[in-house]
Amino acid sequence: MSQGRRRRINVENVGDVAVVTFIDKRILDEQNIQVIGEQLFALVKEEGRKKILLNFDAVEYLSSAALGKLITMNKNVKEVKGQLKLCSIRPEIYEVFEITKLNKVFQIYDDQEQALNDFK
Known part of the structure; x- marks a missing residue:
């Protein structure tokens, strides 16, 4: 597997929820x-997953290009x-969601447990 294709x-x-954490x-x-x-x-297109939780616990920085991927993922x-x-977003990253109004687009939770409890 090439360097770029690593998980x-x-x-x-x-x-039935796919909980995604970032490496x-x-x-x-x-x-x-x-x-x-x-x-x-x-996860959606090939594995047919319908319930997905993105856990940002490990993420310290997120570029605007990454936000673009999240918007496409949401679609x-x-x-x-x-x-x-989405859950466990650090305050400094959450600020970017607020500035871009993406906090209105995504359902964002403080922690994983809270988010999991809210899946229907």
Whole structure:
């Protein structure tokens, strides 16, 4: 497997929810963001997952390009009538969600347990 194609996310199943954690602390590099996007989209497009929780616990930095992938991911999940939730976003990253009004687009929770309890 080439360097760029390494898994950039971990997926753990909690009931019927795919809980995604990110391997990288800093999601800034264009190539990594591309790979993260592909791996996230594959959950919906290839694996048919409808309930997805993105846990940002390990993430310290997120570029605007990464936000673009999240917006596309949200669209993909909506197309299959699924649910996408985000949790454990650091305050300095959450600020970016507020500035871009993405905190209104995404369902964002303080922690994983809270988010998991809210899946229907």
